[in-house]
Amino acid sequence: MLNTLPAPASPFNEESASDRIRARLRKAGRMFRANDNIADLIDDGELDELRSEVEHRMKEVLGALVIDTDNDHNSAGTARRVAKMFIDEVFAGRYRAAPPVTSFPNVSRLNELMIVGPIRFRSACSHHLCPIMGKLWIGILPNTDANLIGLSKYARLCDWIMSRPQIQEEAVTMLADELERRIRPDGLAIVMEADHFCMRWRGVKDEQPVMTSSIMRGAFLKDEALRRDFLELRNGA
Numbered sequence: 001m002l003n004t005l006p007a008p009a010s011p012f013n014e015e016s017a018s019d020r021i022r023a024r025l026r027k028a029g030r031m032f033r034a035n036d037n038i039a040d041l042i043d044d045g046e047l048d049e050l051r052s053e054v055e056h057r058m059k060e061v062l063g064a065l066v067i068d069t070d071n072d073h074n075s076a077g078t079a080r081r082v083a084k085m086f087i088d089e090v091f092a093g094r095y096r097a098a099p100p101v102t103s104f105p106n107v108s109r110l111n112e113l114m115i116v117g118p119i120r121f122r123s124a125c126s127h128h129l130c131p132i133m134g135k136l137w138i139g140i141l142p143n144t145d146a147n148l149i150g151l152s153k154y155a156r157l158c159d160w161i162m163s164r165p166q167i168q169e170e171a172v173t174m175l176a177d178e179l180e181r182r183i184r185p186d187g188l189a190i191v192m193e194a195d196h197f198c199m200r201w202r203g204v205k206d207e208q209p210v211m212t213s214s215i216m217r218g219a220f221l222k223d224e225a226l227r228r229d230f231l232e233l234r235n236g237a
């Protein structure tokens, strides 16, 4: 006799929130890769629905891992916790709009190198969803006619971009694009160093390697002395 298992009871037999959001994204011709922000196509109340949907699916994953979430006091609330962690914390940069960024005119027409850092960040790799922990430095050669942004906003924008499943090469480019769009500097440099837990906790299980990526744009590409100043001052930061 065939051992047919009943389909798990699902509260999502109707169109789910993720179905609706996906349909909207496709209609708008938008990508929804792991590191894309989709906040503008999520309607009011849908984040609550998404949280419940992820909880339900996560409970199924735990079931597939043969963990008895009904009788294990430690994992009984895990599906709900993981859903909240993904949507409201570690991947919040996908579901939340960009933080408000105050800008003000460059009244003193500053056009000397400024460096912000180290800014600590937390992310996760798109491949295994393992943590990535790192720090970065941003070098800016401001444009005398463009606006400046508040110092704390560099860290806030960085957190917004890093709180998504990422690969480091794309994360550093995304951050550079976002900063260029907002402050239109004459030059922008970023150095990012990160520790990838997919190489520590699992896989090769090597404690040592740190991945370093850098981006140099505008004046930092053309002016070797400026580039050197940034790299030297960063070491002292």
Ligand SMILES: Nc1nc2c(ncn2[C@@H]2O[C@H](COP(=O)(O)OP(=O)(O)OP(=O)(O)O)[C@@H](O)[C@H]2O)c(=O)[nH]1
Residues within 6 Å of the ligand: 125, 127, 166, 167, 168, 169, 196, 198, 199, 202, 203, 204
């Ligand atoms: N280029 C790049 N690679 C990354 C990053 N984060 C993780 N990786 C690597 O991406 C690879 C994941 O793809 P696969 O090689 O298919 O995965 P795997 O077979 O589980 O690999 P192992 O980690 O070697 O066990 C691993 O080599 C990771 O170390 C990143 O930010 N950039």
